[in-house]
Structure formats: C-alpha cells, structure tokens
Amino acid sequence: MKLSIMAKEAREVPAVVAQQLEKNEGAMQELVASLKQLNPRLIYIIGRGSSDHAGVFGKYLFETEMGIPVCSAALSIAGIFGKQLNLNGAVAFVISQSGRSPDILKQTESAKKGGAFTVAFVNDETSPLAELADAVIPLSAYEEKAVAATKSFIATLSALLHLCARWSDNNALFDALNALPESLQKVIESPNQLSASYLKDTRNTVVLGRGFGYAVGREVALKLKEVLGIHAEAFSSAEFIHGPVTLVEKKLKLIALNIEDESASFHTDMVNNVRARGAECLDLGFNADAFVSNVHPRLSALLLMQRFYLDIEHIAIEWGLNPDTPPGLNKVTKTQ
Template sequence: MNSTIMAQEAAEAPQRIREQLAANSSTITTIVQQIGKRAPKYVYMVGRGSSDHAGVFAKYLIEIELGLPVVAAAPSIASVYHKQLQLQDALVLVISQSGRSPDILAQVEMAKAAGAYVVALVNDTSSPLAEQADAVVPLFVGPEKAVAATKSYLATLSALLQLVALWSAQPQLLAAVESLPALLEQAQQLPAQLTPASVATVKHGVVLGRGPGYAIAREIALKLKEVCGIHAEAFSSAEFLHGPVTLVKDQFAIIDVSVADEALAAHKAQVTEVQNRGAAVVQLNHGALTSHPRVLPLLVLQRFYLDVEAVARSRGVNPDAPPGLNKVTKTV
C-alpha cells in the first residue's frame, strides 16, 4: 500500500484520466466547434506554478500540431498594473486547479472585456473561474489533498492532449490519448529512475529537456524543490549550452528528461556534451513504452512522481505537506 497521500494520488492518475477522457469528449467537441467559428489568430495561456508549466506543454503541443502561435500571460498585467490587452483575436486557455487566485481571475475579466473566447481547465467546477469562463473543461480528478500536485497536473496535460487531438482532427493522436490510462499504469510498473541513492548528496542541480520534454522538466524541477528541498532549475538542453553550461564542474547534478520524439537526437547530443564536462547524470525516460510522441512525456512524469515521493521520505521530508507551502495559493 502506498505510504503517503501524495503517492496514493499519483497512483490514481490513470483511472482519473480514464474517467476524464470519457466525460469530456462531447464538451471538448463543442469547444472545438466554437474555436472553429472564431478562428483565433493565437492562443494566450494563463496559469501560475504547475499550471504555468502545463501551459508550456500546451505551447509546444499547439504550435507543433496546429501551427498556431502560443504566448504566455503575465498575470500581474491585469491584477497589479491594471492594463487591458488587445485579446479579441485570441483563444484564452486558463489553467488552474482551484480557480480562485485573484490574479488569474483578473486575467479572465480582462480577456472577456476584450472579446476573447475563454476556456478554463479547472478541477473545482464550483470556482469563480468556472463561473466566469465561456467554456469549462473539468479535470475530474476529485479532491487533491497533498500539497504537491500530481494527478491534477497529469490530468491537465491529458485534457490538453484531448483538446488538441480533436481540434487538429488527428485520429492517430486521439487514439494515443485514449490509450493513455493504460500506458500510465504501465509506467507505474517501470523500475525506479530517480532513487534516494542517485541524489543522496545533491543539493543543487539542473533538469534538462527539449520541446515537450522541457515542459515537464519545469514541473520536475519544481517538485524537486517543493517536495525534496533540492534546488533544481529547468533548462532546454539547447539553451543550457548558451552560457549556463559554465556551471558544470565535477559531479554537478544533471537530471536528463528524455522523450522519444523529433528532438531526441539533438537532446542526447547536448546531454552528452555536459556529461563530458564532468556532470553526474540521472536519466528519466519512458523505458520501452512506446506511443505517439506527444503522450510520452506524461509517462516520464508518472514514474517521476512516484520516485520523488520516495526520495522525499528518504530525506525525512513529509511529501504531503512540505514546510512553508499551502495547497491553494492566492496571488495578486
């Protein structure tokens, strides 16, 4: 039996996503029809923390599969600086588990005032965000009690995948999304990759990925900080070579997030270069599991969530309630 709430919730993800995909099919079909009528010229992503990292995944996913530019919001533009942006040609995607942070709600108000079509991906469908958005994609993960998001983050990525698969009318991608719950269950059975021994002496490190792999590298770095107390920063493996690589000395810790997609060869070459400079590398991947390359990052993340929980316990940290953190964070 899993020993913490975090581990239990991470293990729930496949079943929750199975239920989500079935429940949201008609909802997302309707949203796609509305998007088609409005023909947005770009996508404006709104989110904080893990939700912002999900937005980075959405950026790669939408730009690769639909060719539509995606830009990230600076939430304080509306809430602190009180500025109105010209968003009338935008599809606004807002991601939040709680749907209650004032800065996120201010973005929705601003976007609607501009005439944008606002779609919220939210777990709490009774929240102000769900009430204010033009359309809602429920995450359907149920209560998430551990401070660190796991099942809700994976469910956000699966909802984005279902949206893009239907929007882009790609049967192969949609079939891969529908097979995702079974793949996540298989990912849970992969051998541990991030182990207590592999990061026993690590206090600082870098998480490297490329494309959608970089998007989940940001989430992995956040979890290493908030759950384990390890200072970790995420970089695109290409970007890391443009200056930050000078940080690498003997046994500098690198977490290598490898996804078998179009960027894999370049990513591996870049990781090899930093390894040759003396970095100690921990590899995270999806093992022998195969599918459409856009769903593979979720398999890496599923295994990682179980691993990072075990690492936290090995360090004497309660992963359900890391010190100084609250489940719902409200910022302006």
C-alpha cells in the same frame, strides 16, 4: 505499507485520465465547434506554478500540431500594472486546479474584457473560474489533498491533448490518448528511475529537456524544490550550452529528460556534450522500454511524469520528509 496522500493521488492518474476522456468528449466537441468558428490567431495561456508549466506543454503542443502561436500571460500586467490587453481574435486557456486564485480570476476577467474567448481547464467545477469562463473543460481529478500537484497536472496535459486531437482532427493522437491509461498503469508498476542515492547530499541540480521534455522539466524542477527541498532549475538542453554549462565545473548533478520525438537526437547530442565536460547526468524516460515503445511521441512526457512523481515521493519518505505538506506551502496560493 501505508502510502502518503501524494503517492495515493499519483497512483489514481490512470483512472482519472480514463474517466476524463469519456466524460469530456461531448464538451470537447462543442468547444471545437466554437473554436473552428472563431479560428483564433493566438492562444493565450493563464496559469501559475504547475498550471503554468502545463501551459508550456500546451505551447509546444498547439504550435507543433496546429501552427497557432501560443504565449503565456504575465499576470502582473492586469493585477499590478492595471493594463488592458487587446485580445480580439484570441482564445485564452485558463488553467487552475482550484479556480479560486485572485490573480488568475482577475487576469481571466481582463482577457474577456480584451475580447478573448476564455476556456477554463479547472478541477473544481463549482469554482468562481468555472462560472466566469465562456467554456469549461473539467479536469475531473477529484479532490487533490497533497499540496504538490500530481494527478491534476497530468490530467491537465491529457485534457490539452484531448482538445488538440479533436480540434486538429488527429485521429491517431486521439486513439493513442485512449490507450494512455493502460500505459500509465504499467509505468506505476515499473522500477524507480530516480533514486535517493543519486540525489544524496545534492543542494543544487539542473533539469535538462528539449521541447516537450523542457515543458515538463519545469514541473520536475518545481517538485524537486517543493517535495525534497533541492534547488533545481530547468533548461532547454540547447539553451544550457549557451552559458549555464559553466556550472558543470562545480560538479553539479544533472537530470536529463528523454522524450522519443523529433527533438530526441538534438537533445541527446547536447546531453552528450555536457557529459563530455565531466558532468554527472541521470537519464529519465521510457525511450528504450518495450512496454511503452509504441506510445505516441506527444504522450511520452506524461509517462515520464507519472514515474517521477512516485520516485520523489519515495525519496521524501526515505529522507524523513513529509511529501504531503511541504513547509511554507498551501494548496491554494493567493497572490495579486
């Protein structure tokens, strides 16, 4: 069976993560030395699309593990309104696969002008962004030809985890990260979790997660739109109860992302609440699977995404869609 480009690239993730960890260790040590000297009071995330979703993961990661406030840049502030922010004492994490989007470059220039120390998490090490940033952490995902990001997204999460582990001197997290490629490979070999039958005739759906599950839930919703043409929106499972839960009366199908961490019991309570109201909800995750039972809770979301990417690619093929080139999309999006 001939695999799509998206499927091939998603299956490269374990090798990408393993090589990235080895390649970036020296750069991480240098960056950590600079960050410890800077002692930033704020992490400012610059990114769009999947890169912005990776930034939400970074928010939960660095606030949870290091207590540093994290916020996302509103790119229109510099690009459209022409306003300059005071970012003295901040570090800006700029996340981009291509490193060539005009709005990302302009916001990076603005962040530097505002006093921020800029770090590019970028796949193309020859890009304008790599030249512009004060420090570069290569994603090392190689060329990604499918429009829908897969390996570059998970590679961004692993790079953020690598930095966090070294910056916070969290040896347990670093050791778990080194074992991640093996777990990712086992996930690739595991059964599908999301099926075409569940999504059959679905035009709208809601993705529910909590904490790190919500962070990757935004990426899940985006891919349902991009690859399958299904309108999907991500909510924190707690936030969904505050109003949007009325959508359940429309017989909406939901997808629950289950992460085995401190948020698990709270998320489960909210999902059970939604089910009690008559919602049909499918669970995704590896919480009860023995072969990933010892995975560090900060890494569970990466396993979920690995399986999800393969599942939606399979559904797209089954539905006669081209997962590699969704209509109306380009690999590099040029916005101001």
